[in-house]
Amino acid sequence: MAENYCIQVLNKNGEAQNNPAEKSFYIENIGKGGFRFLSDETFELEDRVLVLLRFPDELSQEVSGRICYCEALDDDNTAYGFSVIDGFYSLHTSNR
Secondary structure (H helix, E strand, O other), rough: HHHHHHHEEEEEEEEEEOOOHHHEEEEEEOOEEEEEEOOOOOOOOOOEEEEEOOOOOOOEEEEEEEEEEEEEOOOOEEEEEEEEEEEEOOOOOOOO
8 A cells, every 4th residue: 555655745843845746765664643755865863844745646745844763775775654744644545
């Protein structure tokens, strides 16, 4: 299920990101309180991030949160934990 979800970073620590539509990060694992995503960009613990969460049914929603953990996977990719602070998303979007 999670491989069909992705995010685009709109704002990081109060700074709008340049061309957020050009770069998407795939979500590896998702739950009601947050998700784990893979990135070749660097985030720091406690970064405050506003993302556009794209659902498999092509709906999307802005969600704000913080980076709560990171795990280096290889030289190019890191897995980050995103803890939702504001915004709600439903894992079952087909009834929307």
